[in-house]
Amino acid sequence: MSDKLKLLKPATLILDDKSYSLPTYMGVEGERAIDITKLRNQTGYVTLDDGYGNTGACESAITYIDGEKGILRYRGYPIEELAEHSRFVEVSYLLLYGELPNSEQLLKFSTRLNESSIIHEDVHHFFNGFPRGSHPMGILATMVASLSTFYPLPDQLDADTEVQIVANLVSQVRTIAAFSYKKSIGEPLVYPSIKYKYTSNFLNMMFSSPVRDYQLDHDIVRAIDMLLILHADHEQNCSTSSVRTAGSSMANVYAVITAGIAA
Structure with missing residues (x-):
């Protein structure tokens, strides 16, 4: 198209x-x-x-939504087609690059996401400061904002650095969400593992423990993956507008994404 x-x-x-x-x-x-x-x-x-x-507010070739007609397309692909035949990492690549990846591109991108999933060890201490029962979105916004102090950006950004920023965000938000859940139930943190793909990794961090392996259920993995695909992009909504407005000030990208989370 x-x-x-x-x-x-x-x-x-x-x-x-x-x-x-x-x-x-x-x-x-x-x-x-x-x-x-x-x-x-x-x-x-x-x-x-x-x-x-x-x-x-802008021209975009990324997403088209017509809620009244039930239409959602990413880069021209109907959401029904992507949900049935693609996985979240493939859709992330599509949104980022404008085309679905081939097998080599998918492997390279998946590896990059896995390698970007660890957050700085000192960030872990922040979780201890939240009261039990804190709202998950409040925790997420605070934690993402804190990453701006651990991952400062260079003054000049090249294409590869921009892709790495995206990889960090896509991977680290998943890790933060899982760590937040573990803290809320008083269990030890479970780190990302290179053994698992994106969604399976998230579920393993959420539900396994040092004394209990989590048995991945294919149907649950697929359901979570489809939810992530459906929420991967929502055009020029409130969060997107907030990110664009904050980003126009050239703020640190983690602070900019925090604006979208809080919107």
């Missing part, structure tokens, strides 16, 4: 008896938009759209 906007006939706006021409576009899913980028410079006016209910 093409990810290019189609230029349509310009719209005409009349203000104070003057006519202004505004570009209009059609997206790949048939959505139409008026480009008001130059509106203020040309007219002195701004638009008022309380809650941004009628505003598209």
Whole structure:
């Protein structure tokens, strides 16, 4: 599917008896938009759209959602097709690179995620400061924010560094979630293992212990994997908008993601 906007006939706006021409576009899913980028410079006016209910903040070729019609597509692929035939790591690669991985690319990306799943040992002490019964999202937001102090970013980011940041986040959030659960029930932390794939690794960290192996159930692994796929991206929702706004200040990426978690 093409990810290019189609230029349509310009719209005409009349203000104070003057006519202004505004570009209009059609997206790949048939959505139409008026480009008001130059509106203020040309007219002195701004638009008022309380809650941004009628505003598209950016162009995107990643996700399309129509909740009323039950449509969700990642990179043009229907969610039904991805949920049935792909795994979460493959979908993550698709969202990141724009195409599904071949076997070599999948192995390389999966290995990178596994190698990025460990969090700094000193971060573990933070879990001890939360009251028992603390809300999981509050813990997650705090822990992700703390990672900004352990993983400072270079001033200049190249493509590989950007991919590594994504790998860290995708892997370390899973580890934080499992550690949070273990702390909430008073059990020892279980570290990630190279023996398991992404979702199986998460379940093993959640439910195994030094004195009890966790027997992975294929149906449960598949169900969790499908849930992760369904929630992998939700277009320009509140969290995404918060991340984009915080990111525009060039803040540390962990702090930026924390804004999305808290939104």
